[in-house]
Amino acid sequence: MTNLEVHTAPVPSDLDGDLASLRGDCARMAPHWAAPDRAAVRxxxxxxxxxxxxxxxxxxxxDAMSDYGD
Structure with missing residues (x-):
């Protein structure tokens, strides 16, 4: 028998979000990303x-592109 149950993440009602939600997302993802060793700058x-x-x-x-987006 095939399991047809699908699990999806909840979709926020505000897709643009705000700065607080962006910072929260970044804080949750930070442990998943390893920073490279800092190289000596000469x-x-x-x-x-x-x-x-x-x-x-x-x-x-x-030249045809706008400076700050459209």
Whole structure:
């Protein structure tokens, strides 16, 4: 005989939520995620820092995007 019982999580009525519910979700998930060991940060010589070059097609794409979303 096949078990047709399905268990689903309750769906909140407010799908957008608020900051308090987001913080609660993060607090519940934090123990499930392992943070990588912190690597030593070494300064970079200014002579190794160069400008950023973006291909023209990418620049046009980025220029067409809004700064803060729609």
């Amino acid at each position: 300064p970079v010589k200014p002579s190794r820092i160069h400008g950023v070059r973006v291909p023209a097609s990418s620049a046009r794409l980025l």
